[in-house]
Every structure is written in structure tokens, then in C-alpha cells.
Amino acid sequence: MTLGVIGLGLIGGSLALDLKRRGFASKVLGVENDTVAAQAALTIGLADEIVPYETCVEKADIIVVAVPVGTAVKMVPEILDKIGPEQLVIDVCSTKSQICHAVKYHPKRQQFVSTHPMAGTEYSGPWAAQPGLFDGRACIFANTEESAPKAVKTIEEMYGVLNMRPTYMNADQHDVHTAYVSHISHVTSFALALTVLDKEKDEKHIFDLASGGFASTVRLAKSNADMWVPILTQNRDNVLHVMDTYIDKMQQFRDAVANIDEDKIRELIEEANRIKRILR
């Protein structure tokens, strides 16, 4: 099986790496427009060859679109236009509604499977790719009823090789849920970094005093703008809704601190502690 991966960054690169190592793909054709990243991907061994986009679309049995979601929304219908009846296309984007809408009435819609492997780090580029990135994590399959059952089965097998747990969901529901458990976390980290950088002029002290807690809370603020600008704009309505709730909670907390209302602060903290029941 020849795997084509368009975009050899953190997700595309890690996926290529494990699918080749674990024998699912006999050959990986990579597409990477950035020449430095392309050379790095070859050196690291993420792909067997770097090929032009057209070659990948022509030759790969499964084409993985692993580019920022703004680009993917335009690219997936174009690829569907060109592929033969046995080829499959998947995307791995973090928002699902727009991409599913973009291909909804495409005559080859059944050859497309929309997925979101819920794994990653705050780093990007081929140098961020790592083996084992997906093991044990959830992979969302969106709107599978619009794909051919055989296509879904093949892609389930592919993610099975990556040891991912499949979860099935409507694309719109996906975008609501990820606004809560992924997108808002990124926004809160960005805002935290902005706050600290803005106020803490003496950068040495940030480094000196940063305990593990700060580092883990601000970690996602290292995330890449190319990826996150389209996610936040495509998922605007859901993200806004969560941000407004968040600002409201923060304001409640602020007022409790301002009023030195110990009972209210305790109540808020103990309510927040309930997250323990859900996350280890």
C-alpha cells in the first residue's frame, strides 16, 4: 500500500513514520512545499520520497491531507476531482464542519473519510514528528455515514495500526466538543503567555521562578499560528461561546478575590476540583 502524505509536519510526519514502521504502508510519498522542511523530512526518514502534489494524488492508495484546515478545505475537493475509484482521501484537521460541508455533495464524497486523531504536542514541523504519538489516544471519525463503509473500514484499520481508539461523531458535534476540550485550552494558554510577557519585564525571573505548574499551563502557547488561526476562525461560533463562559468564570473568580470572599473562592476551587473525577 502506497501512502501519500500532504504536509509532513507534526501530525502528517508522525503518522507516516508509524504507518511505515508498523508495515501498514510499503511506501510513503510525501508532499512538502517548504524546501527546508522537505529536506528535513527526508533526512529524518518521514517519507521515502518527496514528490510533487500531482504525483502523490496520482499514485497513492490513501492520500492523507495534513495541512492547516484553511488549506485543507480547498484541497480535499480538488483531490477528489482527480482520484480514481480505488483511491481514498482522509483529512486529519482539528475542525470538521467546514471540511465536511465543502465536500458534502461531491460526486466522490464516499471516497473521503474525515478524521481527527486527538494527539499532538505544542511543536510543529517535521522535526516535531515522533513515533508513538498516537498510541492510546482517541481518533474521531466525523460523518462516517457519508463515506463508503469499505473506505471507513480501511481507515479504521489504518488508525488501528496506530493504536487509536475510534470515536464516531457528527462534524458539528465534534466542533462543539473540541471547542471545550482543545481550542479553549489553547486560547487560555496564549492569553496567559501574553499576560506574563506583558508584565514581567525581567525575563530571567520568569525562567527562575517558573515551577512545573506554570510551564504546563502555558505550554500550548508555543503552538503555531499557521495551524491555530484557521482553527479559531473556522470554529468561531463555538469558540466564542466557550470564551464568553470562560471570561464569566474568570470574572466571578476575580470578584471573589477582590472582595476577599473566602467562602466563594473555596466554592469555586472545590467545584473546579471535580475535574479530578474525569481526568487522571
Add this chain to the structure above:
Amino acid sequence: MTLGVIGLGLIGGSLALDLKRRGFASKVLGVENDTVAAQAALTIGLADEIVPYETCVEKADIIVVAVPVGTAVKMVPEILDKIGPEQLVIDVCSTKSQICHAVKYHPKRQQFVSTHPMAGTEYSGPWAAQPGLFDGRACIFANTEESAPKAVKTIEEMYGVLNMRPTYMNADQHDVHTAYVSHISHVTSFALALTVLDKEKDEKHIFDLASGGFASTVRLAKSNADMWVPILTQNRDNVLHVMDTYIDKMQQFRDAVANIDEDKIRELIEEANRIKRILR
């Protein structure tokens, strides 16, 4: 050297564990009012004996006050009242101004060293204590000019055994800095947990979809109210100042998303990315 530790939780317990293992203390006397925690501390081996408060204050060469800061502010002057000329008292609290003010004019002020070992986890209690917790982290010494040089030297040696990097700072400055790099991170995590718990009724989905990013951002929301209520109220003015900046940054982000202003979102993310230069 007999070490007395009042409060055998995460910090007190971990400190007792390594100071005994590494030979700095020949004996650890623990004080723990919670009977379950006291029994656990003995079982885990955090202390050689659990003793009454008075016994600890009478017999220990160095008395470590490792209780929530609201209690510590009252306890440290009382202990100073009772100790002999060769005994030392330290605190390990996360805010420094109030405790330093509380003992500023105490006749035995020189026998007190105020410290903040910048290490921890989101867990609490003796069962959260762990060896190696402090290795390689920063330890802040506040207002050392108010302590006897010999006392400071002894406590520096003690933290040296824990492999901590000493940093010296005015108590008020400490409270400003920690508001930025520690206290606000906790508040943002609490608010994040509250937001997600409030909106995401189907808790299974939080668990399913939570990627590593969400887990790390919300981790501090598991932190204990007994510890955090007094920190946030004692450091009210600094915390409020940082929270207001944070809410302002969040509001800027919200407006950029609401207006689908891609340039502004990119600008905010790239500005936030500067945190990379400071934190690995």
C-alpha cells in the same frame, strides 16, 4: 540534627523524606493534626515519629512550618516565642509578605528564615509526597537580611542537600513575581475546569476527547482549596492586578475571533509564542 516538620503534606512530607534519606537529618519529628494523614505519613515513612506540636517545637533543631499560609502566619511567631537560642524556624509558604511582616519586629526574628521552594504537584497530603521533588528547582529566600547570617547559611545547606538553586528576593517582590508565574496559572486552570464542567454535560466526552494539551492546561485545577484560598487572599492585590491584565488579553483575543480578524489573531499568537524563548 533533628528535623521537625509541622504539616506532612506534599511539601513538608517530600522535604522530610529527602532530608532523612540524604543524611541531613538524623531524625524527623512530624506534626500532623489529621489522624488519617498522620498514620499515612508514618506508614509511608515520612517521619520517624509523629509528636505533639509542643514536643516538636521543644526538640527539633530546625522546625519547618509546612502548613497553609493563613495558619503559618499565626504559627511562626508563636514558635519563635518558645524556641531556644540554637533553634531555627523556616516556613515554605507560597506568599511571603504577610509572614515576613508578622515577625518583622519579633525579638527572635533572626532565628527565622523565610523560604519558598518552587516545586510541587497538583496533589496534596502525605500520599502526594515524593522523593526528588525539589531537585533542580529554584528556592526563594525572602528578606534574608532580617535573619542571622549563620541561620541563612544552615538553611542554604539544607536546600543544597535538596539540590535547589537559591534565589534571593524581597518578600514583596516575591509576591509580585509569583502572582505572575504561579498564582495566575492556578486561577486560569480553575476557570478552565469550571468552564468545561459547566458546559460539557456529557462527561464521557471530556475524557474521550481530552488530548494531552487540555490535560496539561487544566492540571492545576486539581489543586487544594485549603492551600489556595489563603494564597489568593493574602496576595490579593498582586493577583487582582494580574487577573485584570489576563481578562484584558482574553477580551482582545475574543474580539479578534468575533471579528474573524485573522491578522490580529496571528499577531496575538505570535506574540504569545515568545514564551518559547524563555521556557523550554
